Amino acid sequence: MAARLKQLMAAGKVVRLFSIGRVVHPVVIDMFGLAGGYDGFWIDQEHAGLTYEQILLASVCARANDFDCFVRMAPTNYAQVTQNLEAGAGGVLAAQVQSAEHAEQFVRWAKFAPRGQRGINTSGFDAHYTHKSQQQFAEDANREHLVGVQIETRGALEEVDAIAAIDGIDLLFVGPSDLSQSLGHLGELEHDSVWQGMLQVAKACQQHGKFWGTVPASPDHARRCIEHGCQMLILGSDVVCLRRGIEAVQTTYGELFS
Numbered sequence: 001m002a003a004r005l006k007q008l009m010a011a012g013k014v015v016r017l018f019s020i021g022r023v024v025h026p027v028v029i030d031m032f033g034l035a036g037g038y039d040g041f042w043i044d045q046e047h048a049g050l051t052y053e054q055i056l057l058a059s060v061c062a063r064a065n066d067f068d069c070f071v072r073m074a075p076t077n078y079a080q081v082t083q084n085l086e087a088g089a090g091g092v093l094a095a096q097v098q099s100a101e102h103a104e105q106f107v108r109w110a111k112f113a114p115r116g117q118r119g120i121n122t123s124g125f126d127a128h129y130t131h132k133s134q135q136q137f138a139e140d141a142n143r144e145h146l147v148g149v150q151i152e153t154r155g156a157l158e159e160v161d162a163i164a165a166i167d168g169i170d171l172l173f174v175g176p177s178d179l180s181q182s183l184g185h186l187g188e189l190e191h192d193s194v195w196q197g198m199l200q201v202a203k204a205c206q207q208h209g210k211f212w213g214t215v216p217a218s219p220d221h222a223r224r225c226i227e228h229g230c231q232m233l234i235l236g237s238d239v240v241c242l243r244r245g246i247e248a249v250q251t252t253y254g255e256l257f258s
Contacts, residue, residue, distance in 0.1 A: 002066045004090060005040055006146050006170055009211045009231045015039040016235050019072075021048035023238040026061045032236075033065030040068040042234065045084070046095045052083050059088030059125065070146050075102065081109040086124025091146025093173055098155040100162035107168040110147045112138035115168050146170050148213075151201050152178035164204035171232065172205055174198050174214040189217035195224075202228040 008015050018032050021044030032038055043050060043058050055071060062069040070091035071084040081092055094106040108116040120138065122130045126145070127137040147168055151160055152175030164172055174197070176189040185191040198214065205212040206229055213232025216222035222233055250257050 002040070002063060002068045002090075004144060004146070005068045005070070005232070006091075006144070006211075008039060012231075013039075014226055014231050014233065015213075016233055017041050018241075019044055019234055019237040020058065021045070021050065021238065023242065024048075024050060024054045024058050026057070028238050029058065029061040029065060029067070033067065038067065038235075040070075040090070042093065043069055043071045043089065044237075045071050045073040045080075052087055055084050055089060056087040056125075059090075062090075063088070068146075070148070072150075075106045075109075075149075078109045081106070082118055082121070085110070085126050085141065085145060086121065088125035090144075091148065091170075093146075093148040093150060093171070095150050095175070096153060096178070097149045097151070097163070098153055100159045100166065103149045103156075103163045103169065104166055106149060107147055107166060110145065111142050111168050115142060142168075148173050150175045150178075151197075152176075152182065154182045157182070157197050157200060160200050160204045161207070164201075164208040164210050170211060172201050172210055172212045173232065174201050174212065176215060176217060190221055198225065199228060202230070205229065 005015050016038050018038055018041045020028060020041055043055060059069060068090040070093055071089045072093045072095055075094035075097060084092055092110055097103050110118060112118045120134050122132060122134060122137050126141055148171030149163060149169060150173045151157055176194055179197055180186055180188050180191060180194045183193045185193055201212050211231050213230060214225055215234040216225055
């Protein structure tokens with residue numbers, strides 16, 4: 001059984017993840033698994049509009065490779081939150097959160113009573129396809145699933161302390177590309193304003209006992225983030241790795257492509 005990302009971070013580990021969205025296929029996940037060094041991945045439903053079947057497939061492949069995984073999604077659809085969890089993903093991450101109120105709504109969608117209002121249905125993977133009782137299912141899901149929100153809008157950054165204080169949120173994830181856009185420095189991922197925003201997130205997480213993560217802009221940027229308590233790094237994606245592989249082949253056979 002794959003070690004859950006929450007457990008690894010609670011033990012002090014910096015978890016290294018990749019992301020998939022455009023090329024959701026068992027071979028891609030197997031190749032990352034065979035490469036070694038990764039603890040899991042996120043499934044990008046926000047940008048790729050993935051189906052239930054694709055989430056289910058990726059989740060099965062995660063378990064086959066001893067990975068944990070979660071779904072990055074738009075926080076706009078209650079039913080989609082529970083569908084992603086029932087498909088077997090280990091958690092959900094809300095993109096484009098605008099405020100603490102917005103984050104609180106997402107948590108209620110992801111949690112069963114008494115914390116939230118998620119609908120009970122034991123026919124999905126997270127209830128082991130009816131093998132768990134409703135009570136056991138609810139208790140296990142509330143305890144085990146990773147629930148995160150992205151800090152990438154000005155509104156979320158302004159309310160980051162209140163967001164970090166919300167019961168049921170495990171992770172604040174800085175989206176540096178959108179945060180740079182929100183702060184008026186589009187594409188300048190290591191701009192001082194963006195870095196100061198990340199430090200705000202780090203401080204809020206430290207104060208409220210939450211994890212934080214990001215997509216580092218460079219190895220040096222990753223090291224700086226770790227120095228300030230970052231425990232989740234996204235290091236590569238399906239498309240980036242495919243593009244760099246193509247570039248490496250063209251470089252190797254350079255004169256044959258001229």
